[in-house]
Amino acid sequence: MTTWLDVPTEHPFGVHHLPYGVFSIGEGSPRVGVRVGDQVLDAGAVAAIGRDAGQVGEGPDLASVWQTPSLNAFLALGRPAWTTAREWLTEILTDEVHRAGVEPHLHSLDEVTLHLPIEVADYVDFYASEDHASNVGQIFRPDSPALPPNWKHLPIGYHGRSGTIVVSGTDVVRPTGQRKAPADAAPSFGPSIRLDIEAELGYVVGGATTLGSRVSVEEAEDHLFGVVLLNDWSARDIQAWEYVPLGPFLGKSFATSISAWVTPLDALREARVPVPGQTDPPVLPYLAGEATGFDIHLEVELNGTVVSRPEYSRMYWAPAQMLAHLTVNGASLRSGDLFASGTISGPARDTRGSLLELTWNGTEPLTLADGSSRGFLEDGDTVTITAWAPGPDGTRVGLGEVAGTIQPAR
Structure with missing residues (x-):
């Protein structure tokens, strides 16, 4: 053009x-x-x-x-x-x-x-990568099936805290909270020592709906405006102690970073790809229909060293299915709603989108270009996530970056 x-x-x-x-x-x-x-x-x-x-x-x-x-x-x-x-x-x-x-x-x-490009109304984070969910299951539940029994029947998610979503470049203060390792006799209180990242794609929603109505898979694109890169910072030690039985809370809600630029879905037409076949088991009718994912290539840098290149095309659940599931109980949409894909990961180590997976819960530390090693994030570390997608006539659509630097706990 x-x-x-x-x-x-x-x-x-x-x-x-x-x-x-x-x-x-x-x-x-x-x-x-x-x-x-x-x-x-x-x-x-x-x-x-x-x-x-x-x-x-x-x-x-x-x-x-x-x-x-x-x-x-x-x-x-x-x-x-x-x-x-x-x-x-x-x-x-x-x-x-x-x-x-x-x-x-x-x-x-x-x-x-x-x-920050939007005033975030509500924020939901999904868990749409089968590779990520399987890795997490193997790490935390080695004696049980990697995927929970409901995982292929519905897009699992948690409701986050919209007020702590920040624009790229905003520093992230190390969170403090309760933590308890399996061998500890009692919980302790202090700064997280297992601070992590999650490379994700966020979806910006427009067009309000009324309480009690639903958005179908076919109607979802009327509400899906565009995408941002997203880093769901995660305190794994706080999360592990609190998440049973109601799921993530303080281990996630301290900060979530998004890129400053919102790429319209109309700019990603050439990047559309089918989601993996959902036939075993088949999805329920409200999740069936014309649903696609995106051929988006991410790159994760830690202090300037590329540590991972996740591929969004491997995500199991499509954004239209996530939005349909989010509203199937009658939950209303508001303009400025944001929902995220969950960690984008692949089967190979260099395609995993979190340090939890990349270092296998800290047991296999990464070596950075400066010779230092990381199991989880240290104060002063900077994480930068970038991405691109194919555009028209052989061009690329750049999704900018989402970056943040860890500051000491207060």
Whole structure:
């Protein structure tokens, strides 16, 4: 796709991508931006020009919703508006006639501060990788079947804490809590000593539903706006002591990091792939239907050393199935909801998406480029997760990065 911008065709943030985020400049108010190349388009300012000139037509007032400090108002407009907006943005960035009006509202990435792109309404984290679930089962339940009996019948998840979701680059303070190893006579209290990561994909939801209604697999894409990279930081020692019988709580809720840019699902059309066959056992009817995954390639760095390259295409449950299951009991959706895939892992050691698996619960430490070793995270460690997916005509869609550095417990 050609553009009047000085952006190479193969740029992972070219006009075939156009992810959304929230940015500010200096003391200015945060507002919605669209990344193209290494610049950020002030979407609301340009939409206001188009609105005042009658170029946007009879559709939604994009200028108003894009001049707010989150994507939530835009998400609430629903898929028809998302499609209209993408088509309009593509037009003004590819047709030279718009250049004079658009160019003054492009800002270098170096000039801007990026913020959390959404005001997170509700947050749910799933457990959709069979490889990850099997590895965890072998580690924690070596004398029992690796997968729990319900795993292939429904997408398992836990309800997280939306208020502790932070944007990439935010430091993560080591959590403190109760922990008890199997050999300990009693629990102790203190900073986590088994702090971990989970490389995941997050799904941003738009279009509210009413309490008591359900979203089917076929209807899910009306609500799935886009994806972010996500790191579900996990205190394994706190988690292991608390999670029976109600599941993760304080071992997860201290921080979850997401990337600053939200890649629209429309930018991932060439990356769609079938999910693995769900025939043994077959899924119940409400989970059946046209459901796909994505050919997304992740890379996990610990202090600059690549320690894993997970493949999202191996995930067992599709995002449409996860959303259908999330709402099957009548739970309502709100614009700004976020749900995550769970740790993305593969069968080989270098495709595992958590240190728990990579080091087999700390018994097989990793060796980093500087010669140091890690079973779990130490204070000062920086974890960076990046990803890309195939785009049109041999291009790549870059999903940016989600990064965080561990700070000592307080």
